[in-house]
Amino acid sequence: MPLFGKSTKGPAEVVKALKEAVNSLEKGDKKAEKAQEDVSKNLVLIKNMLYGTSDAEPQADIIVAQLAQELYNSNLLLLLIQNLNRIDFEGKKDVAQVFNNILRRQIGTRSPTVEYICTKPEILFTLMTGYEHQEIALNCGTMLRECARYEALAKIMLYSDDFYNFFRYVEVSTFDIASDAFSTFKELLTRHKVLCADFLETNYDKVFSHYQRLLNSENYVTRRQSLKLLGELLLDRHNFTVMTRYISNPENLKLMMNMLKERSRNIQFEAFHVFKVFVANPNKPKPILDILLRNQEKLVDFLMRFHTDRAEDEQFNDEKAYLIRQIKELKPIQGH
């Protein structure tokens, strides 16, 4: 070991040293303090190999390739994530940075780390349960969103039972964790259009019964964010089947009509963007049409006075005018 200058440890040695340190941290034996120090030190070494520092370039590709291979073979990524709560504050962030860099690794069109994680889905499940623990939630969040960029990994997460825990995480009382969980939740439901549409169609009942709870949440931010996301999901053409199903249910229409009258202007506005889909539907099922007809005059009256101060928002005003015209022209279905 040189007394001055950079350590000359190669990837294999650093990975080995880090693994030993994490193992002894896990055991929590007498040497825990030393282990903590070793974990931090080796994490920084790995991080610097991958990213470089403000005055050193990252290591050559060959070294990074060796490092990645060592990480896969030693199963260290999973071990680090499982012990994340035991690693110190800065070390937790270093784990996330190392993980995110290795995840992006490419050989031609292949993403070897993504392939590796597909064979070790525990990594994803462990990350998802990270939201249960306040001290690691945000670190796990950054890694999860990085994973969600890859369709194969997003699919594993969406179709796992753990996905439904997100409906709880996005509502926790700690604002930063709830917000972070919502970003991940949104990424999973919107990033890969075809995958998401398939998922929502196949799991429509389960997803939307959970979703209903978010829309009725007592937490203002949750209610507003989930309403906004609902609008985005329904208006995405990939989700046409899901949208058709959603706007055929009179309970959903009633909920939106109530939200149009909420005290919060932002919620009213987001509700408008879901409500308009019900009205614009050219093939309204009878129960939907009945509700609209029963409230025809009240709705027209209400919409005339709805957010009149948004004069500069042309699209909104056009849409509003369109809805008013549509509702005015509604007629009961002839015949039976």
Next chain:
Amino acid sequence: MKMASHRENNIANYQIISILGHCFNQLAVVQLAKFIPTGAMVAIKKFDMDKIKEAYLVESEIILTRQLNHPNIIKYIVAFVSGPQVCVVSPLMAYGSCRDLLSRHFNEGLCEPAIILIIRDVLDALDYIHKKGYIHRAIRGSHILISDNGKACLAGLRYACPIVLNGKWQRSIHSFPSTTERNLNWLSPELLEQNLKGYNEKSDIYSIGIVVCELSNGIEPFAGMSKTLMLTEKVRGYAPSILDSTTIPRDENIESGGDCEISTNILNRRFSDDLHEITNLCLHREAYDRPTAGQLLTHPIFKNNKRLLPLPELLKPALPLSDRVGYDTV
């Protein structure tokens, strides 16, 4: 589920005592409050989410601040939702911001020892932020808060941006911070120029130079100037300075007596050569010529600070907002 103890997440556990100020373009209010279970005095910042369009800014500031851990960076104890408000609880910074101190007590600037102590703390925070891979992008007097024992804490992280993007440490950044109008006077020429070269963490060092001027002169350079003129001046390399007998041309001022009156106090005072030097170092036109935060901290001006009086002494007659003062203003 293990979450922050529920006492801290419940607005009912805070007794509001007075309003400390507003921020976020008046859409957030900062209140002095007592955390009833322990009696601790805290500051609660309440964002009115129904009025704020850029909700993501509130989110990103809270998430970033929660992931930083440094004695000279504002600490958020907890953030939670209450009605349509997001509430952020932090320890009380009893002297308020440097901007408050300048406006209320030191219109012509702070004394040199006070400036040195504050800037050293801010540089410590900045060195940490840069090493963690962020550029602050809004270093200014109003984002530097002073605690009752005289520690300076950096706040205002909603303008910060990551240096690490797409899994790589970027050599330069090109994004322009949003809603940054009020910070423009402090921003570096290369950030304002928005050209292909972009900018890096040295941009914050330029802002440090402007803050040294702000703390010394009582007001930031370029204040009251049109934005375009400010930009032109910065880009053509005009470097502001701290005002004292060495930087104000004497006869010119005595004769003119016209549009800018400078007090004799400012005309006669003398800052040290070291303070002039670090100001100039920070305000170099080319980012490359500016030192890093870490390098600045090794400057002789920050050595032997133990001989200086503690900051609370130097800030007199300004007094910290003690529990007592707080109750009196109910």
